[in-house]
Amino acid sequence: MFYIEREHIEHIRPSRKKPIFPVNDYLRHYLVKHGREVRLPAGYADLQRFVYSVPLKDKNGRNSLWETVSYDSHDWNYLRESLVRMYAILKTEGDLSFVNHLDVARVDFCSFGNSQPFRIRIVNKFNDNYDHYYVKPADASRVYGLELEHLLSPDRITFLTHSNTLIEEHIPGIPGDVFIKEHLHKQDINPIRLAKEFVKFNERCFVRLLGDMRSYNFIVNVTPDIEDVQYRIRSIDFDQQSYEGLKKLYLPQFFKENYPLVELAQKHLDKSSIAQYQTEERTLMAIRLVSSRYRVKELLDIMHDDTISKPEKISQLRTELAQYFQQPVFTRANTMGQLVKTQLKQTLRKNLLFIPKSKSRFDD
Incomplete structure (x- = not known):
């Protein structure tokens, strides 16, 4: 071969x-049953309300496919807290005892590809260590793909859905x-x-x-x-x-x-x-x-x-x-x-x- x-x-x-296929009621019930569907404080649509963006350069100074986005102060105050809470929900099943140590360092957007994801950079304020996660539309194709990867591949996948929003851990x-x-x-x-x-x-x-x-x-x-x-x-x-x-x-x-x-x-x-x-x-x-x-x-x-x-x-x-x-x-x-x-x-x-x-x- x-x-x-x-x-x-x-x-x-x-x-x-590729069109985005909605998550039907049967798949939604499956996600609830297996702990994948949770209430999130913000959704994909909230992140779409950015007011401007600038190209994000890589470590070599070249333009990447990502843009760093900014929001007006009213939206940002709400989003900033919500995005930290979403990270806690994704990583620790909602244990908020450590969120005061965390902040949102950057929100990036990629218009390339089907999912047009947002990438959230979370930083520890005490040691500057950072992590990422992604916010995307809840596409049924992607949900099936993530679940099959979790069940049939050598690797486990952490992701959550809420209504029309899907959040994924960074791999x-x-x-x-x-x-x-x-x-x-x-x-x-x-x-x-x-x-x-x-x-x-x-x-x-x-x-x-x-x-x-x-x-x-x-x-x-x-x-x-x-x-x-x-x-x-x-x-x-x-x-x-x-x-x-x-x-x-x-x-x-x-x-x-x-x-x-x-x-x-x-x-x-x-x-x-x-x-x-x-x-x-x-x-x-x-x-x-x-x-x-x-x-x-x-x-x-x-x-x-x-x-x-x-x-x-x-x-x-x-x-x-x-x-x-x-x-x-x-x-x-x-x-x-x-x-x-x-x-x-x-x-x-x-x-x-x-x-x-x-x-x-x-x-x-």
Whole structure:
């Protein structure tokens, strides 16, 4: 699968503007039940009332995709306190005993992309240590993507919703495009371990149909190990959960931005090693699926009938998946939620057979 010549990599792009799909009553009930829906003191619409903005430069003095926004004094007094309280709700389940130590250092806005997020920088007034979180519209696609990441990936995700607002924790790491440009060719890189992790990341995205994982939509974490380092690639953008019709958009290996990592895998891994790492990742996903089977089934049952894509995209994806797997069962799916459930069954069924007591009601 990974043996692709550079000239055969297509310049694929997801849709320029994905619509925001509302959170329906069934999904809202799920979020309340599992502690994701809480009352927040401010919402996305409140942050949209900024009066002016200035471009935010990076540490090298170059313009970033972000702008720092400002508010009039009346709105700012209310927002400043609310944003600190929201941080406490996100991080400590509403324990406000330490909020006097915190302040809002900056509010940034990004008009690039679908979610047009606000990034809130919270600073500790005593030691200047800072943290970030994000405020976005509550898009059902993103909510499904965040939940599936929490349940089926190696990493846990903290996010909360309230009405039409979603807040997410900041996921720390080196942005994928920065890592490729500034770190990939350093002497201390372990190319085999990095290539292995990219194969596993590629597999995670395809199994749960998470799209648009171009290099700036994921981060790389580097962890010192006994004698070397380990790598973890993590998604940081989830609004392309099961929206696009083109199958290749769910495989990070096909994006031109990611070709240096594909090339690394092709150089240092043979086909049998790649197949081994793909099987390892599917087995781990199957174990996570079994351990959270009731919650996953509850989520997929809601997703089953929800509208999170367009009919023509659903038709294209089910046709491409049916052809790829030579399984006509995909053609019976009428929604993206049905396709995700069929995809999970198709890709993880063999791995589930080797897990003791793995028979769950997932097949119902």
